[in-house]
Amino acid sequence: xxxxxxxRTVGLSGLLVTFAGAxxxxxxxxxxxxxxxxxxxxxxxxxxxxxxxxxxxxEVDLASKPINTLAEKLRDLLATRDWFAAPLPAxxxxxxxxxxYGTDLAPQLEEAAALAGVDPDNAIAELSTAHVRVxxxxxxxxxxxxxELSETWNIPRQTELTGAVPPGSLVIAIKQLIIFTNTSPTxxxxxxxxxxxxxxxxxxxxxxxxxxxxxxFPSISRAEYDRILIQDxxxxxxxxxxxxx
Amino acid sequence: MSGRxxxxxxGPAMSVQDRGRPGYRAQGLTVAGAMDEIALAEGAxxxxxxxxxxxxxxxxxxxxFTADQDTRIALTGAVMAASINGNAxxxxxxxxxxxxxxxxxxGARNGSYGYLHLGGGVDIAPVMGSRASHLRAGVGQLLAxxxxxxxxxxxxxxxxxxxxxxxxxDGGVVRYVASMQTDDFDAATRARFxxxxxxxxxxxxxxxxxxxxxDAGFATGDALSIVSEVVVPGDIQIAGDxxxxxxxxxxxxTGGYPRIGTVIPCDLPRIAQLQAGTPLxxxxxxxxxxxxxxxxxxxxxxxxxxRVTPLVRxxxxxxxxxxxxLISGAISATANPFEKEx
Numbered sequence: 001x002x003x004x005x006x007x008r009t010v011g012l013s014g015l016l017v018t019f020a021g022a023x024x025x026x027x028x029x030x031x032x033x034x035x036x037x038x039x040x041x042x043x044x045x046x047x048x049x050x051x052x053x054x055x056x057x058x059e060v061d062l063a064s065k066p067i068n069t070l071a072e073k074l075r076d077l078l079a080t081r082d083w084f085a086a087p088l089p090a091x092x093x094x095x096x097x098x099x100x101y102g103t104d105l106a107p108q109l110e111e112a113a114a115l116a117g118v119d120p121d122n123a124i125a126e127l128s129t130a131h132v133r134v135x136x137x138x139x140x141x142x143x144x145x146x147x148e149l150s151e152t153w154n155i156p157r158q159t160e161l162t163g164a165v166p167p168g169s170l171v172i173a174i175k176q177l178i179i180f181t182n183t184s185p186t187x188x189x190x191x192x193x194x195x196x197x198x199x200x201x202x203x204x205x206x207x208x209x210x211x212x213x214x215x216x217f218p219s220i221s222r223a224e225y226d227r228i229l230i231q232d233x234x235x236x237x238x239x240x241x242x243x244x245x
Numbered sequence: 246m247s248g249r250x251x252x253x254x255x256g257p258a259m260s261v262q263d264r265g266r267p268g269y270r271a272q273g274l275t276v277a278g279a280m281d282e283i284a285l286a287e288g289a290x291x292x293x294x295x296x297x298x299x300x301x302x303x304x305x306x307x308x309x310f311t312a313d314q315d316t317r318i319a320l321t322g323a324v325m326a327a328s329i330n331g332n333a334x335x336x337x338x339x340x341x342x343x344x345x346x347x348x349x350x351x352g353a354r355n356g357s358y359g360y361l362h363l364g365g366g367v368d369i370a371p372v373m374g375s376r377a378s379h380l381r382a383g384v385g386q387l388l389a390x391x392x393x394x395x396x397x398x399x400x401x402x403x404x405x406x407x408x409x410x411x412x413x414x415d416g417g418v419v420r421y422v423a424s425m426q427t428d429d430f431d432a433a434t435r436a437r438f439x440x441x442x443x444x445x446x447x448x449x450x451x452x453x454x455x456x457x458x459x460d461a462g463f464a465t466g467d468a469l470s471i472v473s474e475v476v477v478p479g480d481i482q483i484a485g486d487x488x489x490x491x492x493x494x495x496x497x498x499t500g501g502y503p504r505i506g507t508v509i510p511c512d513l514p515r516i517a518q519l520q521a522g523t524p525l526x527x528x529x530x531x532x533x534x535x536x537x538x539x540x541x542x543x544x545x546x547x548x549x550x551x552r553v554t555p556l557v558r559x560x561x562x563x564x565x566x567x568x569x570x571l572i573s574g575a576i577s578a579t580a581n582p583f584e585k586e587x
Contacts, residue, residue: 137498
């Protein structure tokens, strides 16, 4: 048995179950599956649970609940199956999110393509058909970290931050994509622009995406994008959603 | 009938806060809520109402307010100069703000965050179960001059009560426990961290408080290879330049910088209230000790309503004594003072 998974305390806020020391697809899948099982178990002491890239965080008030008892329950649950081979959680969604690549809306497509060693047309051809999964949500409300792209896109973050990218920006680094929730500085390169809203606080379902959801970013023209901006009332930027099995 | 509070002049960073909005970490939204939860509990105790009601948090300095009906208020947290129609009123106490009177609240003297509580609470529409502003996430926003806030229905009547605040304004020592990444720091770095006296840096907000220091930073051997991991309020994150940053209630849900430890929840108000330049040390405690300290803290908060006492005023210090109605407020010996007049 390896060192993983590891159970550690997080302040007095809960316990963290970590499946690997670095990002990997099986560890991410294990974290998603384990967190889904924690949610299904509905233990009374658990306030909420969430995922980071390779961990599941189980939030429990450790000042009032015995740590060892909870750790024991987690170890028992971990022993019930091989979480690295676990299927992805049920109830996931596949999104098609229309995206303008490059142009003045997303000025770093050429730069990112050059770093990846492909010409811009091939970059768009690959990125607009790539199938990515929400690995985790974080940084801002509803903001997805999606991957993994092919090794071609293992490009570093910039050393200098871009001052501000707008909401709906599609940015790229280290084989991952992000759609930004709010205007924000970033070290990731801005390659596409969507009208997709990750977070709409006034809605009954304020968050569009969940970890495990999958996305494709088909390429559209600037004219099509402008038309979506005028016609979109749902805030999803012309995106369509279908249930995954 | 419920009234409204008008913001005649807004301070630089005032926002509506309650105990926060738990339950959305998985979707990337942290709890937000009051930076000083003790102040929130003290205000509730002074007004004899539940601590779940929302108040106005004032960072650095307050503002000028009027209400369109007689309104009970309480003032807690960092002491700020306050007056009603030009007459000074005591901090850490409840008062009557008469309809149309002007409440002025000035700069903070001994801390960073002051709180204005209203009888009945600030009754803005909750968003996802809470009235807390999460400024960085775009939930709620800073209050501005000209804003008007609805006041909740007040079921209480008592004013002129006071309590002695829990001391948390003078820096000193905060206690922390090990974090999931504490072992990534070598023993010498951990020891030096616990021995260093820091001074709060001017860079501080609802997201976190940066700690200044004179000597070398506290970097790990391989900070850059650490996979992005869950962040909780109190986490002491070591940024790229080796400086500690205590993360607070508007922190991100996950972060890629290593954490050397986590400040225990009961000491977070002490971090929040630090003024720039105030010295502070971090003292390591084990989990058992942390649980004891936190349990004691929660018991103290629960006991707050019993520590409220009448505000005794020296009549000689009341400038406009003749303006007070000293007789007509007398109560019948048979009437129940808690029964509402109708």
